[in-house]
Amino acid sequence: MIDDLIERMLRGDKRAAARLITLVENDEEKAREIISKVYPHTGNAYIVGITGPPGAGKSTLLDKLIKVVREEGKVVGVIAIDPTSPFTGGALLGDRIRMQRHSTDPGVFIRSMATRGSLGGLAKATNDAIKVLDAYGCDVIFVETVGVGQIEIDIVKTADTVVLVTVPGLGDDIQAIKAGLMEIADVFVINKADKEGADATYFELNLMLDLEKERWEKRGWRPPIIETVATTMRGIRDLWKAINDHRKSLEESGRLAEKRKFRAEEEVKTIVSGRIARAVEERLDDEEVSSLIERVVKREIDPYSAADTVLEKALGVKI
Structure with missing residues (x-):
């Protein structure tokens, strides 16, 4: 379906373009596929x-x-x-x-x-x-x-x-x-x-x-x-x-090229940040996070150390 929509959109089909925008707005996995295919254009x-x-x-x-x-x-x-x-x-x-x-x-x-x-x-x-x-x-x-x-x-x-x-x-x-x-x-x-x-x-x-x-x-x-x-x-x-x-x-x-490079960097950073946040949410259960929060509240651990622990457990690497 996506390939057909992209092909129609590249031929100037406004409805196909509208449908693709709806998909990138509502479905992250489809957005990734769509952007990878339209990016060369x-x-x-x-x-x-x-x-x-x-x-x-x-x-x-x-x-x-x-x-x-x-x-x-x-x-x-x-x-x-x-x-x-x-x-x-x-x-x-x-x-x-x-x-x-x-x-x-x-x-x-x-x-x-x-x-x-x-x-x-x-x-x-x-x-x-x-x-x-x-x-x-x-x-x-x-x-x-x-x-x-x-x-x-x-x-x-x-x-x-x-x-x-x-x-x-x-x-x-x-x-x-x-x-x-x-x-x-x-x-x-x-x-x-x-x-x-x-x-x-x-x-x-x-x-x-x-x-x-x-x-x-x-x-x-x-x-x-x-x-x-x-x-x-x-x-x-x-x-x-x-x-x-x-x-x-x-x-x-030459500043237009510089601005577009800056935009690309910011976009990559945003995507990376979003994926890290989702990885944390998916790999840590609520009890584990709640336990860390309780320790922060009791002053047993500071917020930065708690964040380090969350990231290390979620990503499998020491931050």
Whole structure:
């Protein structure tokens, strides 16, 4: 079945691609088989992360951005990370509603994925879904995070270009950027720039960039600040140009290859960590772990020593 789905997907069958993404999202063993077979067909898509706080208008912005990219004839993939439904465990599909006008376009593939408790604003299966869309033939893949604030920094492990969307009037917005988001943004967007306070937000961002001059000079790229009003298309083409300019900068400096190597390393580490955790869960019975925990509580053994014992018993090697 998997071989047939992959063959159909490589021929441009959107339903087959959707089915493969469902499999990599829900079945780890099938995900491993699928990725091993589609991996030789990947490496062509450019990955753009869209992140920022809730209410910044990320989905509306992305809806208009898709329109601009499609005008160039490029095939677009979208992975919209939605909060998990507490009842079904699935995505709430809010982003798909805002982008539904693209659903009949054969050159656009939109998929909502549930976070399922994953931190960092990204679903655990995001990287595998990206690979499927890459092999499917997408030229550009947008990954929109759930919008949970400061923990959105995981997007840097996934995207080639990270776009941080903010809006005027959010009192803690700039503070959230200071807390880490600013370090990973390649392009800043002030959406809803027709609202009061847009000039002040621009000033603050520009000032913060000035204070980090040494960092941007070392990277060879100072993130531009693009003002947009997504509902009217204002600034959307400027945003797409900024994304392309950043891509050109990465390619010419060799940093794109460096970023992708970093991503590969992080992905391998994540897979290894996950497998070690499962090995521990599968090979140790609850009584044995409970006994160790009791000893920690009684101060008979410290937490690090307990962890060493668990790993040694589970993996069969001394840590």
